[in-house]
Every structure is written in structure tokens, then in C-alpha cells.
Amino acid sequence: MDTRSLAVDVRAPSGLGRFGEYGGRFVPESLIAACEEVEHAFRDAWADPLFHGQLDRLLAVYAGRPTALTPAWRLSAELGITLLLKREDLAHTGSHKINNVLGQALLAKRMGKQRLIAETGAGQHGVATATAAALLGMSATVFMGERDIERQELNVFRMRMLGAEVVPVGSGSRTLKDACSEALRHWVSSVEDGYYCLGSVMGPHPYPWLVREFQRVIGDEARTQCATELRTATPDFVVACVGGGSNAAGTFAGFVDTPARLIGVEPEGGAAINSGLPGILHGFRTKVLQDEHGQISEAHSIAAGLDYPGVGPEHAYLADLGRAEYFTVSDAEVLDAVRRLAKAEGILCALESAHAVAWVLRAVEDGEIPAGSTVLLTLSGRGDKDMHTLMELS
Numbered sequence: 001m002d003t004r005s006l007a008v009d010v011r012a013p014s015g016l017g018r019f020g021e022y023g024g025r026f027v028p029e030s031l032i033a034a035c036e037e038v039e040h041a042f043r044d045a046w047a048d049p050l051f052h053g054q055l056d057r058l059l060a061v062y063a064g065r066p067t068a069l070t071p072a073w074r075l076s077a078e079l080g081i082t083l084l085l086k087r088e089d090l091a092h093t094g095s096h097k098i099n100n101v102l103g104q105a106l107l108a109k110r111m112g113k114q115r116l117i118a119e120t121g122a123g124q125h126g127v128a129t130a131t132a133a134a135l136l137g138m139s140a141t142v143f144m145g146e147r148d149i150e151r152q153e154l155n156v157f158r159m160r161m162l163g164a165e166v167v168p169v170g171s172g173s174r175t176l177k178d179a180c181s182e183a184l185r186h187w188v189s190s191v192e193d194g195y196y197c198l199g200s201v202m203g204p205h206p207y208p209w210l211v212r213e214f215q216r217v218i219g220d221e222a223r224t225q226c227a228t229e230l231r232t233a234t235p236d237f238v239v240a241c242v243g244g245g246s247n248a249a250g251t252f253a254g255f256v257d258t259p260a261r262l263i264g265v266e267p268e269g270g271a272a273i274n275s276g277l278p279g280i281l282h283g284f285r286t287k288v289l290q291d292e293h294g295q296i297s298e299a300h301s302i303a304a305g306l307d308y309p310g311v312g313p314e315h316a317y318l319a320d321l322g323r324a325e326y327f328t329v330s331d332a333e334v335l336d337a338v339r340r341l342a343k344a345e346g347i348l349c350a351l352e353s354a355h356a357v358a359w360v361l362r363a364v365e366d367g368e369i370p371a372g373s374t375v376l377l378t379l380s381g382r383g384d385k386d387m388h389t390l391m392e393l394s
């Protein structure tokens with residue numbers, strides 16, 4: 001495959017925001033102008049060294065970037081490979097989500113908006129949005145399914161401590177997909193001063209592209225750090241977990257023009273790429289979990305952050321092209337991976353991130369990753385939020 005031409009293709013989607021047959025902008029008439037406003041503002045900001053200066057400074061002095069690249073010494077020795085961990089768990093608020101929200105909050109300010117609107121499932125994106133709003137003196141309105149509010153009490157409390165308004169959503173399955181619909185509806189009625197701060201590489205154009213660009217700092221840093229650590233710029237495998245797909249997209253962006261095998265890991269119960277069919281969800285076309293009538297199915301994963309029935313359009317496209325490969329792991333494998341990483345390296349990672357670890361453990365065992373390989377794995381977040389789940393299961 002000619003990865004160079006592909007890299008160009010993937011770098012910016014077509015004018016319509018398409019990644020192949022995926023992506024696009026399937027929103028009510030009333031939101032077309034709002035999406036265009038965001039797109040123009042982003043193109044303008046992304047070409048402005050002043051904006052990059054502001055963002056880079058916040059990422060450095062507030063979010064704690066660059067995050068470390070840690071060789072997993074003991075696990076590498078056990079597995080017979082060189083495993084490098086990109087430590088997004090060390091970023092402020094405990095995951096990669098801060099990269100995206102700082103970018104979008106700065107963009108919103110530049111657009112003269114005072115209020116961030118967001119959806120959240122597990123609450124991690126809500127917390128990151130509330131954090132950015134507090135930092136920049138803005139207000140935040142976060143939509144969250146009633147069931148998720150019950151399940152994620154602590155994050156609801158965190159958001160309120162940070163000054164955000166959390167709005168319960170009681171429609172449908174009362175989870176993330178309903179919160180997304182409600183946030184979009186709310187945006188329609190408040191486009192004047194409201195900015196929709198989307199949490200992953202999803203939604204109508206330009207969000208999948210814009211969020212990937214804000215997350216590419218993961219891949220760009222890792223590429224430079226790998227060059228130092230490995231003395232060759234590129235690992236053989238680049239692995240990340242996939243919910244909506246933002247930490248994976250940001251990581252892949254740094255390596256899409258190299259020969260590295262790009263691997264996304266989905267939860268067995270929420271495998272939109274492996275088990276979904278093309279459909280339209282929350283303003284964009286992608287692979288979606290659905291029943292035979294086209295009704296959206298619910299995703300189930302031990303990691304609340306991966307419970308989404310769709311996936312970012314760029315991943316659906318990369319999968320069709322064969323440029324990235326997507327595998328699934330079970331909840332049991334994930335639990336085993338969390339424990340193994342904790343004991344071997346002293347790192348308690350998020351259950352989401354442990355999906356990537358679980359795949360590496362299995363792939364070494366079954367020979368998919370040959371002995372002596374170099375593997376870069378993005379550890380998307382820390383596990384503190386999951387201790388309750390782990391306690392109940394042990």
C-alpha cells in the first residue's frame with residue numbers, strides 16, 4: 001500500500017468532511033450554519049501561530065505535556081518484545097481528554113462564545129470540559145443519561161465542584177447516546193453563546209477532524225520519543241483502545257505515514273467496527289451497532305468510556321482500507337491485563353486503556369506479535385475511577 005498518498009488523504013477530510021463513505025454532516029438545517037461557523041473558526045485558528053502558542057502553553061504548564069514515554073521494562077522482558085507506554089494517564093484530569101477540551105475551549109473563546117455544551121457517558125469528558133471551563137472562566141452545561149448519573153456519582157460530584165451544570169437525560173436508554181442527542185438539540189437552541197464541545201472523533205463535520213487534530217499531540221510526541229528510545233523512528237506496532245476513537249486517532253496520526261501496523265482495540269460488547277453496519281448516528285455516517293431493523297443497539301463494556309454504539313468515521317474508513325486493523329477483547333481479558341500491568345510495572349491503568357494491553361498480551365501469545373517486535377501502546381488514562389468496579393469484582 002502506498003501509505004504516503006493515504007497519509008495525505010487522511011490528513012484533512014474532503015470539503016464535505018468525508019472519510020471515504022463515512023463522516024459528513026447529517027444535522028438539522030438549523031445546525032448547518034453552526035457547524036460551518038465552527039469549521040471556519042477552526043481552519044482559521046489552526047493556521048494561526050498565536051493560537052498554537054496559546055494552546056501549547058496550556059498543554060505544557062497546565063495539562064502536564066509532554067507526557068512520558070515509559071518503557072515497560074518487566075513486561076517487555078516477560079513477553080520478549082519492547083513495549084513502550086505513552087502515558088496519557090499522567091495528563092491533568094487523568095486521561096487524554098484534556099488535550100481536546102483545552103483546544104476546543106480556546107477555540108470557543110476565540111469565537112466569542114461563553115458557554116461550553118457537552119455530553120458525557122462515564123463522566124470523564126464532562127469532568128474535562130468542566131475543568132477547561134473553570135480554567136478559562138466560561139460556564140459548562142453537561143448532558144448525562146440518568147442511568148450514567150447513578151453509575152458515575154463521583155464524576156457528577158466532580159463536575160459540580162468545578163462549577164458545571166449537569167443536566168440529567170431521561171429519554172431512551174438514559175445513557176450516552178441519549179445524552180449526545182440531547183446535547184445536539186440543546187445546541188440548536190443556544191448557538192448564539194453556546195459552543196458544542198464534543199468528546200471524541202465523532203459527530204458532524206468538522207468535529208471528527210478537529211478532535212483528531214487536537215489529539216494528534218499524542219502521536220506527534222510519541223513519534224519523537226520513540227525515535228530517541230528505539231533509535232529508529234517507528235515501532236512495528238502502534239496500539240490503542242477505541243471507544244469513539246480519539247486517543248487512537250491522535251496516536252495513529254503520528255504514525256500513519258510509517259510502515260507501523262496500526263491496531264485499534266474494541267470491547268467485545270461494543271465493537272462498532274467489528275460488528276457494526278453502515279448507518280447514521282449523531283450527525284455522521286459510520287459503522288453502527290444496530291439490529292435488523294436499523295434500531296441502534298446498546299453497547300456493553302466493563303469500561304464505561306467505551307460504551308458507545310458507533311465509532312469515529314476515520315476509523316471506519318481506515319478499517320475498510322486495511323490501513324488500520326481492529327480487534328476485540330473480552331472483559332475477562334481486560335481484568336487480567338489491568339492486574340498484570342499493575343503488578344509488573346506499578347501502573348494502575350483505566351479499564352479502557354487495559355483493552356490495548358489485553359490485545360498485546362494475547363497477540364504475543366498467539367504469535368501475531370513476533371518476538372523481538374517493538375510496540376507502542378497508548379495508555380489513555382489512569383485507573384482511579386475504576387477502583388470501585390474492580391473492588392466489586394474481586
Ligand SMILES: *Cc1c(COP(=O)(O)O)cnc(C)c1O
Pocket residue numbers: 095096097124125199200201241242243244245246247248305306350352353380381382
Ligand atoms: C473516554 C476514554 C476513552 C475512550 O475514548 P476515545 O475517544 O476512544 O479515546 C478511552 N480511555 C479513557 C481513559 C477515557 O477516559
